[in-house]
Amino acid sequence: MSYVRREAVREYLASALWAMPTCAVVLAIIAGAGLSAVQLGAASPFAVLLFQGTSDDARNLLIGIASTMVTVIAVVLGLTVVALQLASTQFSPRLLRTFLRDIPNQATLSAFVATFAYSTAGLYTVGIAGGERTQDYPRLAVSGALLLLFVSMVMLVFFAHHLSHSIQVDQVMKGVEKATLKVIERSFVPGDPGIRMPNPPGGATALPVPRSGYVQAFHVEAFVGALASRGLTARMVPMVGRHVVAGAPLAWVWGSTGRGERPLAPEAGIELHQALVRSVRIGFERTLEQDVAFGIRQLADVASKALSPAINDPYTANQAVDHLGSILAALSLRQQGPHAVADAQGTVRLYVPARDFAYLVDLALGQVRRYGANEPRVVRALLRVCGDLVWFGDAAHRAVVRQYVETLLSDATRLVAQPADRDPLLAEAAAVLEAFDVSSGTTDTAA
16 A cells, blocks of 8 residues: 555544544454453452342343443434534534544544443343353453443543533634644645746646545655656646646656657556556545645634624634734744755656745735724734734745735725724834834844
8 A cells, every 4th residue: 555545544534433433342342252251260359349240130231331322322423413513604614624533522432332332242141151041141341341331421521521622712723723833843845935837848748637636645755756767857736735627637747858859658657647646645625734724724714704794703803813823923934835856866856836925824814804804903913913923934924924914004094984993003003014124124134
C-alpha cells in the first residue's frame, strides 16, 4: 500500500464513528473468552473479588447490564446527533468533521458497546454447559462485566460533561485554531513569492485527474522521482483544497528544455500518471492535513454566520476574528506562495501552486469586513487584529495587512453613518496605519 493510500485510510478512520467501537467490541469478546478460562479457587487472594451469586443470578445480571447498555447507547447516539446538528446550523457545516474526530466521543461510545458485547456474549456460557443448566460458571468473567458497568457509568457522566463543553462556541473555535496551528507547524510547506509558475509549453502532455473530488494532500516524492528518471519537468494544476473534475488536467509534463519537443511515449505517460496518482490524494471532502485555508475557512464561516441577520451575534464574530488573528500571525512568520521541488541532483522537476498571503488574509478577514463594516465593534476587532499583525512578518506581509486596513477604513467611512460611531474608528485606524510606518522604520534601522 502506497504512502498516500495509507494516509487516506488513516484520515478516514480518524473520523469514522464506527472504527473505535468496532475494535472495542472485538477486544471485549476476546477479553471475555480469556477471563472465562481463568478459574480461581476459594484459597486465592483474589477470591473476594469474584461474583458470589448463583448461575441464575449471574445470567440475570448480564441480561440487566445488556438491556441497560442498549438504552444508554441510544441516549448517547441521540445526544451526539443533536450536537452535530447544532454545530452544523449554529456554527458551520464544515465543523462536523471536527466533532466526528473527537476522541472522547469515540471512546465513550466504545466503552458502552464493549460492555454490551461483553455481557451479551457471556449469556452463551454462564449457567449453560452442553445445552444443560449448570451451577458452574466463570465467576471472574462475570465480575469483569460488573467492572465494565461501573466504567460505563463513569464514562456516561464524563460524556455529558464533555458534550456540554464541546458545543460551546469558545471551545469550538479554540479547537479549530489549535488544529490549524498544528498544520502550520507540522505540514506547512514554505513557498517562494519570487517563483513564477511556468506556463506549459506547446506539446506538453496533460496527465488527467483520476476522479472528481477535493485535493487533500500532496506527497510528490514518487512523481518527482519518475520525472527525474526521464529528464522531464512538470507543473501541478490545482492547489491543495481545490476541487478537481475527473479528466481535467492534474499536471502538465514537458521536456526539460522547456520547449515540449519530446512528446511522451504511451508507456511513459502511463507510468508517470500512475506515479502522479500515488502522489496526490483526492477525496470527497476537504481535510486539514495540509490545507491551512480550510481551517481559516471554518473560522471565517463562524464569523460570517454570526453576522447574518438571522443570528446577529457580533461578539461571536469578534471572537472568531481573534482566533483568525493568531493563525495569521503564525502565517506571517513564514513565506507563502508556490514552491519548486528538486530531485536528488538539485534540478527543479516540479512546480506546485499555493495560496499567497494576500489570499489568506482576504479569506480570513475579507467576508467579516464586507458583512460587518457597518458595525463599530466588529470594525474595532478587525483593527485590533491588524494592529497586532504589524509586528509580525516582513515588509511584504505588512503591506498586505496595511492595504486591508485602508480598505476597511474606506468601508467604515462609507457605511457608519453616525459621527459619534465613525470618528473613534477613524482615529483608531489612523493609529494602526501609523504603527505600520513605525514598524517599517524600525525594521529598516535594524537591517
